[in-house]
Amino acid sequence: MRNPQLNSHGELQHLLSLDGLPKGILTAILDTAAPFTEVAEREVKKLPLLRGKSVFNLFFENSTRTRTTFEIAAKRLSADVINLNVSTSSTKKGETLLDTVDNLCAMHADMFVVRHESSGAPYLIADHLHATGRNHIHVVNAGDGRHAHPTQGLLDMYTIRHFKHEFHNLIVVVVGDVLHSRVARSQLAALTTLGVPEVRVVGPKTLLPTDVERLGVRVCPTMEEGLRGADVVMMLRLQNERMNGALLPSPQEYFKVWGLTPAKLALAKDDAIVMHPGPMNRGVEIDSAVADGGQAVILPQVTFGIAVRMAVMSMLAGS
Amino acid sequence: MPIDLPNAESLLARLIEQIRPDVTPRTALVGIHTGGAWLAERLHRSLGIQASLGTIDVSFYRDDYGSKGLHAKPQRSDIPFDVENADIIIVDDVLYTGRTTRAALNELFDYGRPARVDLAVLCDRHGRELPISARYCAHTLDEPLAASRILRLSQDATGTLSLRLIDA
Structure with a gap:
């Protein structure tokens, strides 16, 4: 079947998705x-x-x-x-x-x-x-x-490579609303294609796709398990409209369980980097102390x- | 037809002596990736140039981008000195159509307005398509090369330079 992203010479003709890109x-x-x-x-x-x-x-x-x-x-x-x-x-x-x-x-x-x-x-x-x-x-x-949001996925990969140099020795965790996130889908496709040996996803069960393991990632039921030993922590934005539905209790409740605080981040490697595609909800998915802290690379993401x-x-x- | 290619190390020695009388404290070198960058590094050391060495990759300025697309792996250009009012010598291994030199000039002027720009090359193979000539040139081939032949500088593991002829 013709790959709509590549021309007859195998060059990039359109950028539509990272899934299926060599x-x-x-x-x-x-x-x-x-x-x-x-x-x-x-x-x-x-x-x-x-x-x-x-x-x-x-x-x-x-x-x-x-x-x-x-x-x-x-x-x-x-x-x-x-x-x-x-x-x-x-x-x-x-x-x-x-x-x-x-x-x-x-x-x-x-x-x-x-x-x-x-x-x-x-x-x-x-x-x-x-x-x-x-x-x-x-x-x-x-x-x-x-x-899909392929350029976001690409800039995330660029950021990881900039700070971590290689992909083959990393533990990467994606945290949050994977179910509704086109960013997450592009990230997971790129991470697996580039050979990251351990990709984890963490989030409330209602916000994880049921077949997420098929994408070659490990589902972690708690933040503690997901963050332990991680090199890269990729936070997802919690879209406000999800709050209004039946999927979640309240922003405060969400933050208590799934928000990234300095104490939780301490479970990851000392030199772990924290990423976020923006715009951030401070106090919902990420604590200001982490967002403004030394491990955050959120602004370099924008520049890259x-x-x-x-x-x-x-x-x-x-x- | 096989032709005798001159020894690149001897040509470099000649190029150094051609440039030496003109070196001033304002002289800066910019090597064009990849061969020109090797040469510029050697010239920089031998001539004791004070300004830090610059390198450029002209991929983003080539006039054949529309037909050929981007070079497979462009390098980062690095101009660590102030281009404004500098006396710059652009260094390349081989001078052919002049299009690479034009691209390098365009790129350089996006960093500022130099006081003067000269061109130094190891070898001129004829075939100019633009009004460009090198002020410093260590060797000019007796006969123009066929368009299908690529003349290129290579560097071995010990850093020794040599000219190679490749049939495209």
Whole structure:
């Protein structure tokens, strides 16, 4: 079967999901991102790679941070960036997703960065472009439903490699609402592909997928068991809307059992790093003392995120 | 057709003597990855250059990105001195079309405005496609090489440099 993410030469054509992406491509993206980190230190923070290209940020679901980092990445590559907040425009008037895409193609788009509340929407666009012979247009998934958020997963892997150098000797634990998290799904796919020998997930039973062990990870019933001896602690954001449902008691209760406090973090290795995809809920999934502490690498994650997105966009546009 | 390639270590010695009279306290070297970076390191040591050694990878500035895409594993560029008002010598192993030099110039100017930029190369193989010439050049081939042949510097485990001809 055709892998919709790769072209006939095996190069990255679209970035839709980390699941099913070969290790060689994952590693190539991380390797390519490294020199991009240096651009931010220059007098002129710009490279000419995407000069003359038009990148459309197509956000059907609101997100300030992800959209901004994609915008910065594209602008540092000299692309023209057009932000479309589609949730408030044409779809409200009844236009279908693919009609929107066709219209933007008629405006000579070179790349779509897509965020959508429905899983699979970026695939639909990529398939449509392929079926209509527009293989010079690339799609980057910036988060679709509960499915995937590949650039977040990649920047997390970059951060781990930056601080821990290797993957083959690590214990990595993902804590929180794995069930609803596209971030977690991308992280777990990348961690297993890159050869992390022990990946654990910890969280309330109601927030863990029933078949999570099939992904090759170990389910830990308590924070203590999950954190003990860990090298990397990846916290997930608890979405407020989950609180309103029947899945959880209250934020205070959640924090008591599943919140990351200095005392719990002490169970991990002394040099363990703490990550969070943002935005953080202080006092819900993470204690301020940990979020602002010496082991947190949450702000470097944001900085690396720009370099990783530059790498992805320049690999796509050059394929 | 086999051709006799000159000894790279002798060419380097010649290049050092060509540059030496022009070295001032404002002189800085920037080597282009990978061969140029090896040469620049040797020049930096032999000429006692005060400014820290710079290296650049021009992958992000190449004019063939649109047709060839990104180089497999680009290196990090590192310019540890202030480019503003510096006298910079760009160092590369082989001068061919001049496109690599153009890319290096573009990249360099994104760090600041140098007072002067010169080019030093070990070997000129002819075939220029841009108005670029090297102020310092240790050797010029008698005949242009066919486009299918790649002339490249290599370095062995002891650090000894040699020129190699590869058929693409």
